[in-house]
Amino acid sequence: LKNRLFFINKFSLATKTMEGITILEQDEHQNLTKKIVATKGVYQDGLWKFYQCITYNFDKNGQVVDEPVYFEEEIMTIPETPKDFASLRQKPELMDIHEMQDYIWRISKSGATTVTRNLKVDLYQRFMMPFTSIIIMLLGIPFSLMMRKRATGMASVGISIIVGFLYYVLDAVCLAVGKSGLIPPFFSASMSHVIVLAGSLYLIRKLP
Structure with missing residues (x-):
């Protein structure tokens, strides 16, 4: 989705699973509005099910708003399929310096x-x-x-x-x-x- 960034530690197209998931949602000015962290995601029946999922909401100053919301399991409304993630995976070693600088900036937003x-x-x-x-x-x-x-x-x-x-x-x-x-x-x-x-x-x- 537009203004949504995915950072995934481990991904398998064969099993349709991903682990170590961080999702960042931003506004039109690229200010962080929401951060979703999950230990695992499984694609079943056209839907992504996330496990041990924590959601943080942020204000315009980048500060956490309210208490984080935790779900042991949660169905996520993400239109991307496992094939989409496989085709969109970015490999830092194949990026030029400008692309890598932008990639690092985006990852730094996730707190990783x-x-x-x-x-x-x-x-x-x-x-x-x-x-x-x-x-x-x-x-x-x-x-x-x-x-x-x-x-x-x-x-x-x-x-x-x-x-x-x-x-x-x-x-x-x-x-x-x-x-x-x-x-x-x-x-x-x-x-x-x-x-x-x-x-x-x-x-x-x-x-x-």
Whole structure:
């Protein structure tokens, strides 16, 4: 429906079920008016039945109005069928940066902080990717110069592979730390670049 956003953790077209459901309803100005959270949804006889469903209503300032309404089971008047959801699923890895920024903004409205944080880490990683080859090249310079007198051609190739591998291990660790929430997403995506850049410049300065 127009002005209705769906966020689903797990979806199966075969069983016509979805889990971890969050539905956001907005007005014409994209202000949040209603939030529906359910643990599971099952499509039967042309209707969606939601389980352990909680509904929140919001005022124009985004504040919750009245007490949340809870239903153990509730039939939802949602026109979308399982096939509709399957065709409309968005994959962040296939989005361009602008689409991903908009997607993150919409998810942040749902209060899904963990998902939002993970997507922000992935987004900032995309911004840093063009600098990766430069960083690896800088990291390889001091090692190449230190080994130039005794390294054979194959040894030089081996050093390059090891240097690249160590960088990607460091980058993976930094991204994991960011997704765990220990550091902000931007620092998580850029930390490996900063560490390697600083280390490379230090080693280059120490060369005889």
